[in-house]
Amino acid sequence: MVTFSKISRFFQLALIRALRMQAESVFIASFVLLVLSAAIVRLVISSGGLPSIYSSLIYIPLAIVGLLFGFRAGLLFGIITAIVMGPFALSSPFISDNLVSTGWVFLLMSCTFVPVITGLVSSTLKTTLRREQHAKFRHQETGLPNIKALLGYFKSLSKNPRLSDESLFDIIDIRLKNFDDIQQKIGTEKAHRLVKLMAKQLSELLGNQVHFGQASDNELIGVQHAAEKENHNVQDNLKEYLQKEVQAEDGTSYQLDPSASILRVNKRQLTESSQEVLKRSRDRAYRVKDTGDILSFFDESEPAQQQSSFSKQFKDALINNEISLLYQPRLSTVTGHFETLEVSSRWLHPTRGDIIFSEFASMIKENQLTKDYLMWMIESCFADLSQLTQEQRQPKVSIDISLGEDVEPNVLYALANKIQTTDYPPTRICIEVLDSALMNLTPKTRTYLEKLHNIGCNIIADHFGEGFSTIQSLFKLPVDAIKLSDELIHSAASNSDAKRQLASIVKIAHAKGLRTIATGVNSKEKLLLLKHIGCEELQGSVLTPPVLKEALPWERIK
Template identity: 30%
Template sequence: MWPSKESLENISKFLRATEKYSSEVHLLIGLLSASLIAITFKLIAGAGGVPHVFEYGFVLLIVLSAFIHGPMIGGLAGLIVGMMLSPVVDTSVNTAIRGEDYFWPIRLIVLTMLGLGVGILKRLVLHLHDALHTAERRMTGTNLPNLTAAVEHIDKLIKVSDRTPDKQLNLVNLRLENIEKLRQELGRKATDEFLVMLADKFQKRLGADSYVTQTSSNELTGIHASESADAFEQMQKDINSMLLETVAIQGKERKLEAAAGLYGIGKAGQRNKSVEQLMQELTATTQRAIDNDQPLAAVIDSHSDDAEDIGAFSVKRQLQEALAKNEFVLHYQPRLNTANGYFTSLEVIPLWNHPRRGMISFAEAMPILEEASMVQYFSMWLVRHALHDAEAWFKKGYKFRISLNISLTDKLDAKVLAYILREVRAHTMASGLFSLEVSEAALVNADKKSMDYLTHIQHQGLCIIASDFGEGKATIQTLFRMPVDAVKFTKGLINKAGHHSDKKRELYSLIKMVRSKGLTTIAKGVQNREALLMLKQLGVDELQGPILSKALPKKDIPWARIR
């Protein structure tokens, strides 16, 4: 019966252990073994001989020599034993064993071939094991290292780091969002070649000592360990730069439709979590980037050796100091008006520019805000700073809408709404130039007091946007009964419409219904040109997503394209 995978693995481990010596050592041991076998047999024969059957016990020693040292040494051992047992070396001893021996040439050949054969068999077993080992750790089509290889490499780095100075392990996941479309357009072979090219480019970005794997059909994962304190921040810059570049596919330049997650783990974090948990955290980080329409999300493990960031003082104190030092910054993502082709709105995207962890997305900072019970405080801070920016731009003559998400959780805070109402009345310019985004879930969960505040805010001239519509929390008819001026569709709803004709018809019906009520339609997460053209065709009023513009710092806002 063919040996099982486990049996082959055990046999291979034993055979590998026999090959740890140099070829010179193998040769010396082989020669000594062969000589010892033959000399021992001749001494026994010279002393009066042994029963004929014991002669074949020395065959086992030849087999063992070949099994341990390989075909060359095994064959040499068989040749030496055959020669020393032949009348060519000592006729008297050979005669003492069995009289005249006319078959010694045959025995010489058999013993030599036996050593060679067993040695070759060993090499075949090792080759078979290597082939299976490689196949299990390579992706079909691209031949890139797969998820199994990635897990083993991370585990190896963690074990090495236990014996070396502190190293931070950085994992990068690059998720391609149009891979199936490429396969349909280019074919599987050309798409696999593109993935190999992209993996090579990815590795050059991470550094020569990095390890890049293909962990699924549309994901590449880079693994890099570094003692440099700046490595994490540098990797953020490099990956962001790569995501903005175009790639040549069959001579045609295309924008890389991808999102990335960067997950850094200090030495303590490596000890506290299994490799599988680290990979899950990396996947979750990438998903955060996708959910927030950002090209890259970056996280450093909170249980890493950077624990003094949190342990030196409470989480709440840490956040308060971060706000006081202006570590939280506001970026703005432009929103395209399909009627005139200009950007007419800017959505506020808060980010935490952590002094050691680099730029942290709001989705990653939100759990810390909740833990410190600072969601309400941060919401008011966000309103205050967004209004300050809006007022500064208004004085410069810029007139456009600023859109701010005020439902940081699935519940509206009446105190935050009251604060907004006071601030809006104090900043008369906000009337007509400010929009508040409230999630579908928050609208459904809102109590009467919160809904009354929303109505008052709407009467002040602010636009109320029902965001994340399509999550299934509310029907469109429910939204029509609320103080809402616009409906913002989720990225998931847009993606489904792009891949399924029935979903496209459903979206078109929704858009017609919303517009018939005099409300504005907005689509978020527009990733590619096909989605852009489809949404324009369906009559969506405003579009937002990576293909149009990512979230930008204030200094990079394209004022020439804003009306």
């Protein structure tokens, strides 16, 4: 039995097949069907077999032609249809004077009006959709692919069946440190044209296989399939280019003071989390920018056997005291003193030298060593705090206990146990948890965190602005402060809309009784901006870098 759903399914399949045909084939097929339809309808009407009202059915395929092919094709089909159905296509016995004088003229107007109108509507809709798609995946000023487009490209690479899991990719992140100065000097439009020109020149320099996009006004990100393990030529060419002035289209040269990082990953890593790869690339670029280097290369394309080697190296490093704790003071904008020490670490590697924590944090997560590292960090931190207590010092410390999306209950238990056994004041302990991890707490983890909060520990939502949490959602959790993401702060320093958004976040946080902490303060401009909008605590290289316990500026620590 033929049902409506079967008929609907038949027409859906027919439309899909039609859309997959070549444009020329669709045009010819539509033309033939339309002419046949017009001829059949006209023949039936002239023979008296059906009422003339059925002639209106011809407007349906005309409207479809206008929608699919536009008003020009619709106009052509309408004229041909009117001719086929008019007095010129039939013998004189079937032609009436009324049809020749007025009826056919009306028919001609109707057959052309319907497809032209539907064609114009279709053209308008397609243009609107194209513009929306362009705005969604393109940078507003330059038209280069934005972060969403780059993530989509990463995913397409990860799904490419012609590439093996160990195929290598270089993620190139370029920061223009003096973009704001250039923008004020030559204007916004010219500055963005200069960035777009730079992306074009880099693509020509590094080869057509590199795909460049724009993450922010002063940040270009490119991805390139690395055919060879060694990429010295790429590094040399890129470094040479970055040291030169960029010549604009009018012949004027500008020194953009860029810095760049190259992060090497494999297809397996892109497949597991393209967003994590992009975040790591941007973190590396921030680090290179802060250190003042022009270019740094980070090879994190570790295959399975090398990952197991990393696990052994890391565990041996913990045993051999190759990894040391660092403390970075946070400035209170209220008192003007350093009041909190954020705990970090460095690895004095026997062959690679001094490695900061951000450069091996991702390997800790990938090798499932997060618990080992956090347990070591808590143990070492409280050993330092016990020593400082004997020296009549009890600084407030901030400990990050979530390297990934999950918080280990055993880590929180170990932290609570250390507070109890050392008698260190809980009010001098801050616990940093990723805001995304806070939104996914297990009942057991939440219970432990609430108990630590109840005894006086401060809970900080870390990297606020990168996850899906809002201040309203955090207010339902045991949270005392939010730590704004580097990206929010960086965007606010170069974009007026982002600045207003950041100021609004700080204002809402204060209204909810939450303190605001800003990291990544690596310039005087950011320092003044964050003070102006009311952030209570600031941390970054412009204030003081992470240092060993022995090198802390105790005269400024309250």
